[in-house]
Amino acid sequence: MASSGSKRPGFSRRARFGVFAGYVIAVTGAMIGFGLILIAMFDPQGFASIRGTVSDITAPVSSTGRGAVQQGGRIDDRIADWWNAGRQNAELRAELDIARRRLIEAQVTDLENRRLRQLAGLIERQSPTIATARLVNSSLTSSRRLATLFAGRSDGVLPGLPVRAADGLVGRIVDSGRNASRVLLLTDRSNIVPVKIVRNGTPAFTTGRGDGKIEVRSLEAGNNPFERGDILITSGTGGIYPPNIPVAVIVEVFGDTALGTPLANPASLDFAIVQPAYEPPPEASGIIDTGNEPGFSEER
Amino acid sequence: MSRLHSADANISAIRARLSLIPSVSVVAASLVSLLPLVAQSPMMPPLALMIFLGWRLLRPEIWPLWAGLPFGLFDDLLSGNPIGSGMLLWTGILIILDLAENRTIWRDYWIDWLLATAALTSYIFITMALSAFTGGGWVLNPILPQIGISILLVPLVFRLCARLDAWRLAL
Numbered sequence: 001m002a003s004s005g006s007k008r009p010g011f012s013r014r015a016r017f018g019v020f021a022g023y024v025i026a027v028t029g030a031m032i033g034f035g036l037i038l039i040a041m042f043d044p045q046g047f048a049s050i051r052g053t054v055s056d057i058t059a060p061v062s063s064t065g066r067g068a069v070q071q072g073g074r075i076d077d078r079i080a081d082w083w084n085a086g087r088q089n090a091e092l093r094a095e096l097d098i099a100r101r102r103l104i105e106a107q108v109t110d111l112e113n114r115r116l117r118q119l120a121g122l123i124e125r126q127s128p129t130i131a132t133a134r135l136v137n138s139s140l141t142s143s144r145r146l147a148t149l150f151a152g153r154s155d156g157v158l159p160g161l162p163v164r165a166a167d168g169l170v171g172r173i174v175d176s177g178r179n180a181s182r183v184l185l186l187t188d189r190s191n192i193v194p195v196k197i198v199r200n201g202t203p204a205f206t207t208g209r210g211d212g213k214i215e216v217r218s219l220e221a222g223n224n225p226f227e228r229g230d231i232l233i234t235s236g237t238g239g240i241y242p243p244n245i246p247v248a249v250i251v252e253v254f255g256d257t258a259l260g261t262p263l264a265n266p267a268s269l270d271f272a273i274v275q276p277a278y279e280p281p282p283e284a285s286g287i288i289d290t291g292n293e294p295g296f297s298e299e300r
Numbered sequence: 301m302s303r304l305h306s307a308d309a310n311i312s313a314i315r316a317r318l319s320l321i322p323s324v325s326v327v328a329a330s331l332v333s334l335l336p337l338v339a340q341s342p343m344m345p346p347l348a349l350m351i352f353l354g355w356r357l358l359r360p361e362i363w364p365l366w367a368g369l370p371f372g373l374f375d376d377l378l379s380g381n382p383i384g385s386g387m388l389l390w391t392g393i394l395i396i397l398d399l400a401e402n403r404t405i406w407r408d409y410w411i412d413w414l415l416a417t418a419a420l421t422s423y424i425f426i427t428m429a430l431s432a433f434t435g436g437g438w439v440l441n442p443i444l445p446q447i448g449i450s451i452l453l454v455p456l457v458f459r460l461c462a463r464l465d466a467w468r469l470a471l
Contacts, residue, residue: 022365023395029369030391036384037430044435047383054377058334066336139380140333140344143428143443144436146380147338187340189437210439212340266338 045175048159052152052177059150059180062137131155131274135170135183135266143210145188147171147266151274152179160240163272168246168263169193169234170272183272186247186262187212194237195247197230206232206248206260214248216258226250226258242278321468322355322362323371325461330375341442345450346423347457348375349390353419354454354461356397357412368394381427382434389426393419413454420450 039046081088133151151157153176163170163183171185184191187208194205195216202225206214216232218225230250236243248260266272329348352371355362372386379386397415404411424447432438 026365026369026391026395029366030388030395033369033372033384033387033389033391037382037388037434040382040384040434050377050383058378062334062336064336135338137334137336138338139342140335140337140339141342141346141446142380142431143342143439144380144431145340185340189432189439190435208437209442210341210437211442265340267340269338 045159048175049177051175051182052180054177055148055175055180055182056152056177059136059148062148063134063150066134066136128276129273130161130276131157132271133157133274135269135272136180138185138266143189145185145191145208145210146174147183147185149173149181149183149272149274150179152177152181154178155274157181157274161277162241162245162275164245164275165264165266165269165272167265167269168248169241170264170266170269172240173274185266186264187214193241193247194235195232196235197225198233199227199230200225203235203237204232212261213251214260214262216248216250216260217256224253224256224258226253228253230258231263232260236278236280239280240277242275317471318468319362321464322359322461325464326352326355326371327374330371330378333378333380342446343449345446345453346375346379346420348379349386349393349423350416350420350450350453350457351461352390353393353416354457355465356394357415358458358461358465360401363394365394365398366391368392382430385427385430389423393423409458412458416454417451420454421447424450 036047131151133149133155135147136150138147139145147170149157149163157173157176159173159175159181161173163172169186171183171188171191173181174184175182185208186193186206187210189208189210191208192205194203196203203219204216204225205219206216208214216226228250232247232250234241234243234245234247246263248262250258250260252259326348329351332347333344348371352363352368368390369387372388372390373383374386375381375390376383376386397419400415401407424443428439428443
């Protein structure tokens, strides 16, 4: 087919003006779009209120179907369970035997720990909860990994607060509306979490890769302290994320880095828990500062 | 006189209805990102832009040059891309298509597919770069499957637009 070219308006002055005006509006609008991006570049939180309002409107829509989708997503797991019942039963029995022995050991350690803590005079603090809510949807086309949490300012959810699930860390709040807020997931490229290896306490940090996995780097140069199957927990360094939340398990080790899978899978999560931001204990500098005890901030 | 007047009103109603179905289809494609799914990677192709392009390539006169502004802004608000990127890129795509059409001699199915491929690839890549500049991070591997799926879905979207077009004109 021969190309028709664009709409040549002919000799009508009015039609020509219409085409010209179309160009002017389009180019002006595109420049405004570019301006909005520039604003976001220098102030990434600049449009937080707009984003928050949009999440307020969209969260109820997504939340209605969320329960059904979660149930549907597990059907294949259930079929696989039936299929593998016999083999799985034997495996689980063997695991249970080992776990029972470990449990007794752990109980003994727990008892000893409690006794030692009493001796040291440490106060145990339960990690408080600000809100418990569902993750209702997430960015599907964008390269950012942002999910919508169905709890907002009216529930006390504010930007910067850590979000976790029973299984492990989910991410942190980036902006919040009245009834819904957006969570920067662990797997987003810009989410950096200070962690340590459970096995020996080696400090490291994780960065999202944008594809459901996270990259783990050690803080020590030269040697690679990671092994396959290592569990990473938050170290609490630098604040925001409270210490000792499970983060990921190492699945592959490369030259200097390792690849981990997050322990909490946001796709099959029932509920996420928003916690107060953690404040690390002040540096021991010789001056005794009694006002700031390590632990969760109280003003929330 | 009153008959003439009613005929006029009729025509404007028909015009409105003719542009309604394309607009609604683009907005509906934007709304797909409200599906209650939590994705671990950018797995979904930019459906709204694909349908927008499908209409543009099927009926070049259907969108005024500024049509990318409202649709792009609406898509930005829902998709999680930086606000303004859709306004900029959708309009840019329309202007480039407009310029390109004045220079090409032949138009066929394959050239349409090629144009859509170029538009979608650059759109996905540039939005990734813009999100990286506005607080995100540079991710290349996860968007490659997305680009592939988008290119392969283009014929299907053309079909969908053609179906909707036939329905629209038959109404």
